[in-house]
Amino acid sequence: MNRWALSCIILLATQAVAQPDFRRQLQTKLILATDGDTIRIPEGQYTIDATLSMEGKNGIVLSGSGMDKTILQFQGQQTGAEGIRITNGRQITIQDLTVRNAKGDAIKTMNLQDVHFLRVRTDWSGKPSPKNGAYGLYPVNCKGVRIEGCEARGASDAGIYVGQSRDIVVSHCRAFENVAGIEIENSVNAIVHHNEAFRNTGGILVFDLPDLPVKKGGQCRVYENRIYDNNLANFAPKGNIVGTVPQGTGILLLAANHVDVSGNEIRDNRTLGVCIASYYITEKRIRDSIYYPYPTAINIHDNTFSRQRVRATRRGRMGLLFRFKLRFGRKVPDILYDGILDKTITGSDGRYLPEHRICIRNNRNARLASLDAGNDFRSITTDPSLFDCSLEIHTATPTGHQP
Amino acid sequence: MTTHPSRLQRYLPMVALAVIILLTGAALRVEAPPSRLSDFGFFAGPPAEQRAAPGTIPYRLNTPLFSDNAVKLRFLRLPVGAAVAYNDSSVFDFPVGTALVKTFAFPHDARHPEKGRRLIETRILLREADGWKALPYVWDEAQSDAFLDVAGDLREVSYTDELGRRRKHAYQIPNLNQCKGCHNRAEQMTPIGPSSRQLSGPLTTTSGQSQLEDWARAGILTGLPNRDHLPAALVWNDPTTGPLEQRARLWLDINCAHCHQPQGPASTSGLFLGMAETDPLHLGIGKTPVASGRGSGSLRHDIVPGDPSASILLHRMASTDPGVMMPELGRTQPDPQALALIREWIAEMKPLR
Structure with a gap:
């Protein structure tokens, strides 16, 4: 350690005695940590009034004593847009703690290589509210993301949100009572498996959105998750894309490409079991000339569907669509495709060329409908043979560090 | 016939390396900053x-x-x-x-x-x-x-x-x-x-x-x-120093663009407010928010030309809620003069078709 850091420690040690304030002490540790350090937060509930931040560190473990034992409570936070913010580093692990009631996002990590969230909980107390922060676990622009055994509740956008990142695993997590449970957005090479997403507005979302620096996501596998009862009324503040997610959505693939959805239990999501949609379904104008709005190369197989005989949501644009255009009544299809096609990749039969197809095969108890939404729903089809194909979607397992 | 290097020859590179490391280490050693x-x-x-x-x-x-x-x-x-x-x-x-x-x-x-x-x-x-x-x-x-x-x-x-x-x-x-x-x-x-x-x-x-x-x-x-x-000495709140658009752009440049530029901490938002930005979409005109959460204030676009009160940019400049306000740091109070400047700038923009 250089003398500069040493003098800081001496200086701050004296101040810490004079001002025994937990936030300042922890913040000081985060600033003075040297690469390879483990920073432990003992059991307890701590009230914190400003963002805790760490910047430019490598090989740091930030560890509580358990998600039920170490609770960082940001109720009344006065400054900063996140609970914890970690930027610009490598091999960062956050584990065994809860971040509660952050003013903005709970934990944001940006520009990290290899970030590991292990047994971390982010939540907002009380009823789900648009006043809650947008994201719980929020890695963005990271390479090598592992989110394991975590829990997210109450986010007014997504509980677990991975944006503009690559090489991602989200597994063995629970996401509930968020607008979106788990969302993978404009990200490449993501594996989402063995999670539970329930009582959200939408369970698991894979989105590609316009106007972002990272234009193109893809290569995503969503398997062996339990996705059920995602019937919460959408409570996202308006203006956010997630505000357009219909109440009762299991899985939504929006303008996503090269996605494999298999072996999931998809139960009692009243509106959409699995929905495959182009960006046009949002009815938002696309001004981004490089953006690709169509979902292509989607493989949905070996999933198990079940739903009670209830109507789809009556809320929002999708509610109107179900009531006045689709008129499925209580027999709502499990898999819905908007059927808006990119005409530049269709063959002479009007279907996508094989490598771009939407393939739906070997699902249990699944009924599908393709809506022809680009032609005012004129030729809605429920014929499974049109989608009876298979694709190979490859993802590479990230070689993240172990804590 | 083979020749064996002498012990000195064998170790010379290592010794030299050690000396170099010591020397550069000494040269790079940072002086402790003064405490006062x-x-x-x-x-x-x-x-x-x-x-x-x-x-x-x-x-x-x-x-x-x-x-x-x-x-x-x-x-x-x-x-x-x-x-x-x-x-x-x-x-x-x-x-x-x-x-x-x-x-x-x-x-x-x-x-x-x-x-x-x-x-x-x-x-x-x-x-x-x-x-x-x-x-x-x-x-x-x-x-x-x-x-x-x-x-x-x-x-x-x-x-x-x-x-x-x-x-x-x-x-x-x-x-x-x-x-x-x-x-x-x-x-x-x-x-x-x-x-x-x-x-x-x-x-x-x-x-x-x-x-x-x-x-x-x-x-x-x-x-x-x-x-x-020399560049004009634009003073954001002095109309005699330059046209409204340039003063508004310079205000955004110094107040926002340190983050909102392609190499800045807000790069992932796609909203770039630097003086040199020429793409209206990156400047926020007709741009939908991405990860703003409740920061959007139930509004749909960052800047709606001709309609300042429908513009998220202005909403976040006016807010004092840590989860909403912009800039995120360095401000707890709104700046009424700056709000007036940006409001006027957006109001005078030609509406999108």
Whole structure:
């Protein structure tokens, strides 16, 4: 350690005695940590009034004593847009703690290589509210993301949100009572498996959105998750894309490409079991000339569907669509495709060329409908043979560090 | 026949390497920063008077960042005999050894600066061989000196503002990490203010010529073009200095673009507010928000031309909720004058078809 850091420690040690304030002490540790350090937060509930931040560190473990034992409570936070913010580093692990009631996002990590969230909980107390922060676990622009055994509740956008990142695993997590449970957005090479997403507005979302620096996501596998009862009324503040997610959505693939959805239990999501949609379904104008709005190369197989005989949501644009255009009544299809096609990749039969197809095969108890939404729903089809194909979607397992 | 290298020959490269490591290690060893601001010697007399010592150059920006009505006293110190090269587009590339010093103060009465002031903090950016380093110093209550403090804090300030209103609010002293929340380009610490378009005005209203010319005359600025080629001294709240659009853009440049630019911390938003941005979409016109959460305030676009109250940009500038407001750091109060400027700019834009 250089003398500069040493003098800081001496200086701050004296101040810490004079001002025994937990936030300042922890913040000081985060600033003075040297690469390879483990920073432990003992059991307890701590009230914190400003963002805790760490910047430019490598090989740091930030560890509580358990998600039920170490609770960082940001109720009344006065400054900063996140609970914890970690930027610009490598091999960062956050584990065994809860971040509660952050003013903005709970934990944001940006520009990290290899970030590991292990047994971390982010939540907002009380009823789900648009006043809650947008994201719980929020890695963005990271390479090598592992989110394991975590829990997210109450986010007014997504509980677990991975944006503009690559090489991602989200597994063995629970996401509930968020607008979106788990969302993978404009990200490449993501594996989402063995999670539970329930009582959200939408369970698991894979989105590609316009106007972002990272234009193109893809290569995503969503398997062996339990996705059920995602019937919460959408409570996202308006203006956010997630505000357009219909109440009762299991899985939504929006303008996503090269996605494999298999072996999931998809139960009692009243509106959409699995929905495959182009960006046009949002009815938002696309001004981004490089953006690709169509979902292509989607493989949905070996999933198990079940739903009670209830109507789809009556809320929002999708509610109107179900009531006045689709008129499925209580027999709502499990898999819905908007059927808006990119005409530049269709063959002479009007279907996508094989490598771009939407393939739906070997699902249990699944009924599908393709809506022809680009032609005012004129030729809605429920014929499974049109989608009876298979694709190979490859993802590479990230070689993240172990804590 | 084979030849065996002597023991010396065999170990020579390793010894040489060790010597090199020792030497460079010694050369790169960072001096501990002074714990007191006064130890730097930037100031003559009592440090609270903020009188520049010989070799310290006070400067001002045409359009500064808003920091909760704090008055900022800025100083530059270059290494002895050194100069900085002019350029017309970005922050000057100051030589190793440069210090940029900025003191944040609240006059007791903004209408009467002679009634005194309270200094809160002094931030120093030091240009070292491996880049810029930030050092935050916090003033003591007695105003005798400022002391190095990396952890940040909240202080209550009270003063009378320019409109004669009594004001009392929390003022946030950022922690060391938060310095880089703004002073960040492609993850490198970097100054924000001292560029030709910010320094082209005079130091005081009574001195006629540009600070750039002062600097050139003093021999610390090289390559200055002649006066006709200097950027206009745009002052955001002075309509006589330039058209509305340019003043609004310069205000956004200094207040937002340190994050909202392609190499800044807000790069993932796709909203780029730098002076040089030409793509209307990146500038926010008709752009949908991405990860703004409740920051959107139930509005749909960052900027809706002709309709300021439907524009998220203005909504976030007006907010004081930490989860909504922009900038995220360095402000707890709204800036009514800036809101008026941006409102007028958006109102005068031609509506999209």
